[in-house]
Amino acid sequence: MSPTLQNRPSGTMTGGRALAEMLRIAGAGPMFGMGGFQLLPFYDAVGLVGLNHHLINDERCGAFAADAYARVTNRPGICDGTLGPGATNLVTGLVESLNGGIPIVAIAGDTNRMHSWKNMTQESRQVEILRPVVKELIRIEMTARIPELVRRAFAVATSGRPGPVLLDVPEDVAHGTHDFAPEDFVIDEATLKAPARRIRPDRADIERAEKLIAKSKRPLLLTGGGIHLSEAWNALTRFAEAQSIPVAHTMTGKGGIACTNKLSVGLFGRYSRIANDLIEASDCLIVVGCKLGEIATKRFALPPAHIPVIHLDIVAEEIGRCIPTEIALWGDARAGLEDFADALSDSGAAARTMRADYVAEIAPRMKAWEDDAAPRLNSRDRPVHMARLCRELNNTLPEDAILVADGGFAGHWTGLLYDTKKPGRHFVPDRGFASIGYGLPGGMGAAVAAPDRPVVAISGDGGFNMTLGELETARRVGCGLTVIVVNNAASGYVKALQHAMMGGRYQSADLNEMDYAAIARTMGCGGIRVEDPEALSAALRQGMEERHRPTVIDVVVTRDPAQMLPAVDNRTVEIKRGDRVA
Numbered sequence: 001m002s003p004t005l006q007n008r009p010s011g012t013m014t015g016g017r018a019l020a021e022m023l024r025i026a027g028a029g030p031m032f033g034m035g036g037f038q039l040l041p042f043y044d045a046v047g048l049v050g051l052n053h054h055l056i057n058d059e060r061c062g063a064f065a066a067d068a069y070a071r072v073t074n075r076p077g078i079c080d081g082t083l084g085p086g087a088t089n090l091v092t093g094l095v096e097s098l099n100g101g102i103p104i105v106a107i108a109g110d111t112n113r114m115h116s117w118k119n120m121t122q123e124s125r126q127v128e129i130l131r132p133v134v135k136e137l138i139r140i141e142m143t144a145r146i147p148e149l150v151r152r153a154f155a156v157a158t159s160g161r162p163g164p165v166l167l168d169v170p171e172d173v174a175h176g177t178h179d180f181a182p183e184d185f186v187i188d189e190a191t192l193k194a195p196a197r198r199i200r201p202d203r204a205d206i207e208r209a210e211k212l213i214a215k216s217k218r219p220l221l222l223t224g225g226g227i228h229l230s231e232a233w234n235a236l237t238r239f240a241e242a243q244s245i246p247v248a249h250t251m252t253g254k255g256g257i258a259c260t261n262k263l264s265v266g267l268f269g270r271y272s273r274i275a276n277d278l279i280e281a282s283d284c285l286i287v288v289g290c291k292l293g294e295i296a297t298k299r300f301a302l303p304p305a306h307i308p309v310i311h312l313d314i315v316a317e318e319i320g321r322c323i324p325t326e327i328a329l330w331g332d333a334r335a336g337l338e339d340f341a342d343a344l345s346d347s348g349a350a351a352r353t354m355r356a357d358y359v360a361e362i363a364p365r366m367k368a369w370e371d372d373a374a375p376r377l378n379s380r381d382r383p384v385h386m387a388r389l390c391r392e393l394n395n396t397l398p399e400d401a402i403l404v405a406d407g408g409f410a411g412h413w414t415g416l417l418y419d420t421k422k423p424g425r426h427f428v429p430d431r432g433f434a435s436i437g438y439g440l441p442g443g444m445g446a447a448v449a450a451p452d453r454p455v456v457a458i459s460g461d462g463g464f465n466m467t468l469g470e471l472e473t474a475r476r477v478g479c480g481l482t483v484i485v486v487n488n489a490a491s492g493y494v495k496a497l498q499h500a501m502m503g504g505r506y507q508s509a510d511l512n513e514m515d516y517a518a519i520a521r522t523m524g525c526g527g528i529r530v531e532d533p534e535a536l537s538a539a540l541r542q543g544m545e546e547r548h549r550p551t552v553i554d555v556v557v558t559r560d561p562a563q564m565l566p567a568v569d570n571r572t573v574e575i576k577r578g579d580r581v582a
């Protein structure tokens with residue numbers, strides 16, 4: 001426990017006040033939630049202790065905003081909801097954080113225990129509903145135990161594989177009082193940020209990995225979101241460069257090394273530039289902080305079974321779950337990569353010589369891919385081609401920008417084509433649960449986490465419709481956030497699949513033609529409608545210059561369902577029964 005903690009409160013106070021005091025001591029950042037009777041003492045204390053709390057218009061969006069805040073800072077994002085519908089609205093957002101391993105402390109009010117189970121208004125089995133969507137659900141039964149259990153929430157959220165923790169607070173615990181001592185208000189500073197603690201892989205396993213890597217002519221690093229959670233960027237770059245090992249990434253893992261690094265071979269899995277080909281031709285795959293789920297493995301078609309796999313992960317039982325593993329390394333990504341680098345430090349020069357031809361393949365392979373993609377990337381089509389939009393993002397966003405991507409095509413296209421220019425989590429897609437509707441609230445969470453950096457969110461029109469009310473929040477909060485709406489007047493992914501698989505019989509796939517720029521202006525935000533790709537760059541610059549209110553850039557993109565999927569022309573793709581085209 002830190003002896004340096006200042007301003008510890010003491011004396012008789014409500015549970016809500018004690019909760020707020022603990023969050024203050026934990027250095028909680030801006031948070032989003034929607035109140036109700038049960039948590040009123042907490043809300044009352046929030047302002048008194050100087051926390052930064054914003055009313056959200058849908059608790060799910062508060063959870064999404066907290067998730068993006070946590071991804072940008074690695075500090076737990078905080079969100080809250082009242083009992084019943086407030087609590088259940090948190091579910092989708094909390095699953096995103098659970099699947100993504102994102103540290104969150106969520107707070108839900110609950111019924112007064114004096115009257116529970118007597119048909120209290122808004123009562124539900126919320127503890128049972130929420131328990132499977134969090135890493136740990138902590139029900140607080142005594143006002144006196146609030147500091148201890150908030151400590152526990154931060155420790156669980158940031159230790160091992162991070163994740164969301166729910167504090168379920170009955171009304172009488174929040175409104176009740178206790179005489180607290182100053183010593184009650186302490187928290188372990190290590191638990192305020194992920195990773196709270198680091199564990200190194202077993203020495204003998206590192207030695208086995210070292211031997212396998214040393215003799216491999218075509219090793220390839222496959223990296224996931226664990227790189228960001230472990231803050232392993234420098235360790236990854238150093239190891240890859242010292243050993244001349246190319247790096248492929250999942251959507252969430254983008255930015256483990258800069259996409260512009262000559263060893264970066266881009267996205268692998270469902271969508272790929274050159275990475276899938278390099279996987280096929282590899283003789284040793286080093287998987288770091290990646291679960292090797294459906295998308296990363298192209299529905300378990302990758303990697304080929306004969307290639308030995310070294311898998312480093314913070315969750316031991318994740319290793320070997322989807323594919324057999326030759327060498328399992330249980331530990332923190334940064335620690336493990338540092339251990340690789342140390343173990344192989346003497347052989348760096350020889351390894352770089354041995355792999356010179358291999359590494360020299362990357363540039364021409366990438367060039368061939370780029371030549372093939374050039375007509376799309378440079379397209380002057382109206383409506384705007386998605387690839388052209390991605391190229392404009394690459395050309396216009398500065399290196400410290402954060403791009404938050406929604407679950408529809410917005411994420412798919414930018415996952416494949418957007419390039420981050422330096423290592424770090426500069427690309428934030430919601431791939432834990434891939435819900436649509438993350439873009440706007442996620443952008444808001446990223447913007448409050450990094451108020452001095454340009455934050456751009458990209459969302460489908462369907463996803464934007466789902467959470468449009470949060471433009472009111474973003475304006476009230478004063479976020480300088482740019483939201484790109486990929487306006488294809490459709491639930492595009494569904495429409496593209498119906499085109500490819502159902503013979504073009506479109507069912508419940510079309511949306512109204514809407515002018516989202518006009519809607520944004522009506523809501524007091526900036527709004528720019530873009531129909532000409534040449535206007536994209538200026539619109540993005542204008543959005544990023546606006547520092548105190550959101551700007552919506554409504555980009556009219558292709559309405560042709562044959563052109564919607566990235567990288568694949570789904571008219572020509574062979575579809576197997578029950579399969580998905582991409």
Ligand SMILES: Cc1ncc(C[n+]2csc(CCOP(=O)(O)OP(=O)(O)O)c2C)c(N)n1
Nearest residue numbers: 408409435436460461462463490491492493
């Ligand atoms: C909450 C939720 N419901 C349904 C889906 C399934 N889904 C995936 S992409 C998609 C289309 C979404 O439309 P839009 O946001 O306009 O994105 P587009 O694909 O058109 O770019 C849908 C419905 C989902 N991911 N999340």
Ligand SMILES: [Mg+2]
Nearest residue numbers: 460461490492
């Ligand atoms: Mg759409």
